[in-house]
Structure formats: C-alpha cells, structure tokens
Amino acid sequence: MIPVLLPGDPFPSTQLALSEPNGLLALGGDLSADTLTIAYSKGIFPWYEESQPIMWWSPTPRCILRPIDIKISRSLKRTLKKETFTVTRNTAFSDVINQCGTRRSESIGTWLHHDMIKAYKLLHDLNICHSIEAWKENKLVGGLYGVLLNNVFFGESMFSLVSDASKVALVKLCEWLLSINVRLIDCQVESGHLLSMGAHLVTRDQFEQLLDKNITI
Numbered sequence: 001m002i003p004v005l006l007p008g009d010p011f012p013s014t015q016l017a018l019s020e021p022n023g024l025l026a027l028g029g030d031l032s033a034d035t036l037t038i039a040y041s042k043g044i045f046p047w048y049e050e051s052q053p054i055m056w057w058s059p060t061p062r063c064i065l066r067p068i069d070i071k072i073s074r075s076l077k078r079t080l081k082k083e084t085f086t087v088t089r090n091t092a093f094s095d096v097i098n099q100c101g102t103r104r105s106e107s108i109g110t111w112l113h114h115d116m117i118k119a120y121k122l123l124h125d126l127n128i129c130h131s132i133e134a135w136k137e138n139k140l141v142g143g144l145y146g147v148l149l150n151n152v153f154f155g156e157s158m159f160s161l162v163s164d165a166s167k168v169a170l171v172k173l174c175e176w177l178l179s180i181n182v183r184l185i186d187c188q189v190e191s192g193h194l195l196s197m198g199a200h201l202v203t204r205d206q207f208e209q210l211l212d213k214n215i216t217i
Contacts, residue, residue, distance in 0.1 A: 004053075005029035011044055014058040014204060023059030030054070031119035033126055040147050040154050041215050043208050045188060050113040060204035063187040063194060067174035071198040079164045080171065085142070086135040087172040093124045096131040096143040100157035112157065120156070123147060129156075132173045134165040142166045144173060146185075151214035153177055154186040170197060184210055 003012050007030040017025040025044060029035055031054065039045060039056065048055040072080070079085075097120055101112035123129035128149070134142035142165020144158035153173070160166035177185070187194050190201060202210070 002027055005056075007032070008035075011039065011042060011056065014043060014208065017058045017060075017204075023057040024055060025058050026056045027053045029056065031115060033119075033122055033128070036119060036123060036147070037128065037149065037217060040149055041211065041217050043186075043204070043211055045154070045156075046116065050115075058204060059189060060207075061190075061201040062204060062207040063190040063199050063201055064207065064210070065174075065185040065187055065194065065197070065199040066183060067177045067185060068183065069198045070171060070174045071196065072171060073196075076164060076167055076171070079168060084136065085165060085168045087168060088133045088135065089172075089176060090124075090130055092133045092140055092143070093129070093131040093145065094121065095140055096133055096145050096159070097121065097157075099140070099143065099159045099161075100145065102159075120145065120147075132169040132176075134160075134169045134172075136162060136165070142169050144169050148182070149215050149217060151182050152184045152186060152211060153182055155188070167197065184214055 002024060003026045005026050005028040009029060012026055014025060017023050044056050044058050046054055047057050097117055101117060120129050129145060129147050131145040132143055133140055141162045142160040144155060144166060146153050146155040158166040158169065187199050
C-alpha cells in the first residue's frame, strides 16, 4: 500500500519506496515551501501529471554529478571559447521554468504544470530555487533550474532551443557551484546526455549518505 499523506504529514522512510514503479513512495501532501524543502533534504521529489494526486519519488539507483567531474567535449570547449552564448543566473527564472514545462509537455506529458511551476517560483522568491540562462543574440535559447540546499543542488529540468545551449548552462552551473563550495548535483534519473557529461549512478543508500554529509536544515 502506498501511503496517502495529508498536508503537513511526515514522509515515510524511503526504504518503503516501490521497486515498480521505481521509487514511488507516497501520494498526497502539499507543495508548500516547507514540504518541498524537507522532501529534497531526504532525497524525495514530486513528479506527477495534472490529473493525478501529488506523487513523491525516491528512485534507486540515483544519478548524480560532482561539479568538479564534469566532462567537456572538444566541440563544447570550442563553443565555450567562442563565447557563442551569454550566460546569466536568476535573471529569467519564470521564462526558464515555463520553457522547461513546454519542452517536457511536448515529449513526456504535462508533469510541469501550473501548481508545480507556482511552487518552484515561490522557492525562487525564497532564494532556494535557482536558474541558469543561456542567451544568443539576446534571445533565451537554453537553461536549467533546480533547488539549492546547503551543499547540494537538486537539478529539476533543463531545455535547449539550439545545439549546446543546455550543455553550456550546465557547465556554467558547475562553475558557480564550485565557487560557493557546492560539490554535488542530484540529477534524479540517468540520461545519456548527463552520463556523457560526467554523471554516474549510486544506490539510494549511498545518495542519502551524501545528503546527510552535505545538508543541515
């Protein structure tokens, strides 16, 4: 049985998460700033479509990237050297998350819907959620956003309208995180794109041990 949470209820142990679907832990609850902060600190994140109840996940294995380990291909190095993109931070958060929602809706469903966007915008207002923007000829062409808790950045989504835009945003994210002593990015689930740039897989237990070392809330 999957626990059904009321707003404010504590999360169950992540050890109770299902193996199929991988990581489903609980239903219900709310998307308040306090709930989301607690969830992320425990390695739990929301993911659901608009017609569904809130679903909370803690999958294993977990995909992570250490900013110091990011791999930059020769072609991407050339792009960075040419300064093809202008990269900013937290200057167009709403545009980035809206673009991420549009791109995700086209590909895998409408999980990044109004309530989710509203919740992350509130976290942004509280300086908990951050965006990286890639611009070309004064047009937003790529970016990403995620939640920053102490020494861990929880990547949520990225988008790219032109080649290399999101990769450049990820490189610049890593540079910023290293400058503020953040040593871990949670990528949630693996993708070929992330693995090619240095991400790797760890077990849920290993991931939670990393969170315990790097987060105090």
